[in-house]
Amino acid sequence: MVVGTRKTTLKASSNTLTNSTRRTSLNTPTKAPDLDETMMDEIRKMLQETNMEIQKSKDELKAEFKKDLRIELGEVTTRLDKIDDDLKKVSGKVEKLEIDMKKMETKVDTLYKDQQEGQESILKLQLKQRENCLKLRGLPENVNENLYTLLSPILAKFIGESETLFPWEIDRIYRINSRIAKTRRLPRDIVIYFVRKQTKEIILRQSFNNKLLIEGKEITILRDIPGKILKRRKEYNFLIEQLKARKILYKWDDLDGVIVTWKQRRVRLNSVEQARSFLTELGKEPEKGNKKDKEKGGEEEAEEEEKEEESTEERVKK
The missing domain is CATH 1.20.5 (Single alpha-helices involved in coiled-coils or other helix-helix interfaces)
Structure with missing residues (x-):
């Protein structure tokens, strides 16, 4: 009985150990999930902290960038x-x-x-x-010439005045320097100032019909016109040529332009444009170029001379 009891006891003990061992073996794997969860929590915590650090860095960078910006x-x-x-x-x-x-x-x-x-x-x-002044052209120059003594009796005879009284009609007389005369090697023009304007007009009118001859040379008698006015008048050459061709009466205006007598009325043309318009009314356009038609005597001579005379003429009294 006793032996049987020990065996039973041993068997029971063995069974107990076996069961205990089994329990232990069964309970051991149940602790691993707790460790993994803790690690995961740690990892999650680390990730969260990392994300927070990253976000913080981003915020700091943004703030710094915004500040710099x-x-x-x-x-x-x-x-x-x-x-x-x-x-x-x-x-x-x-x-x-x-x-x-x-x-x-x-x-x-x-x-x-x-x-x-x-x-x-x-x-x-x-x-x-210069209203009492005339210009003589073409008289040869002589050394030490006395123009007053030479011309006074000649002009007196030209208009039929007394040679004794005529010298009192002359105020002054001299030659003028001119680049044209020097370039062409021509005798310089002579300017005569008369005491009376009437005397000048008489000589000028007389030159319309008669030639003034001195020492066998034909002398041209011209009005004495300032050079700047002569330069202005050159611009109207195209008009003057047509007026002459049509035998239309005209005269120069004092400073600039032409006064034309046409269809029993006087037309004042004080600009080149007006002159061209007037030619259009005449039925003919102005021709190009300056035709120099030199006629001798009086007013016609004066007009042609005004076209050729230089505008910067210097007057030098001898």
């Missing part, structure tokens, strides 16, 4: 504002310059008008001074 934008804005201010200043200066330029143009126009008026006044004065 604001600084740069502020600098750019400041520069743009400065440029805008500079542009406004430049614009103001340009406007001021434009105003000054307009003022200057007005002053220039005023000065030009004043100058033109001054020139017109001078030309009128020159015409006034």
Whole structure:
């Protein structure tokens, strides 16, 4: 009985150990999920902290970038504002310059008008001074010549006046220097100022019908016209040629232009445009070129001479 009991006890003990071992073996794998979960929690925690650090870094970078961007934008804005201010200043200066330029143009126009008026006044004065004056062309020059003694009796005889009294009609007489005469090697023109305008007109009218001969040379008698007026008259050559061809009466205006007698009325042409329009009314366009038709005697001679005489003539008294 006792032995049987021990065996039973041993068997029971063995069974108990076996069951205990089995339990232990069965309970051991149940602890691994707890460890994995802890590790996962740790990993999740680390990832979360990492993400937070990354986000923090991003935020810091964004903040730094925005700060730098604001600084740069502020600098750019400041520069743009400065440029805008500079542009406004430049614009103001340009406007001021434009105003000054307009003022200057007005002053220039005023000065030009004043100058033109001054020139017109001078030309009128020159015409006034020469209204008793005639010009003789073609008389050969002699050394130590005395023009007063030479010409006084000749002119007196030409118009049928007393040779004794005629010298009192002459105010002064001299030759004038001219580039044309020097270039062409021609005798210089002689200018005669008479005491009375009437004497000049008598000699001029007499030259229409008779030739003045001195020492066997035919002398041309011309009106004495200022060079600037002669230069203006050259622009009307095309008109004068047609008027002569059509035998239309005309005369020069004092300073500029032509007065034409046409269809029993007087037409004043004081510009080249008016002259061309007048020729259109005549039915013929102006011809190109300057035809120099030299006729001898009186007013016709004067007109042709006005076309050829230089505009910068210097008068030098001998």
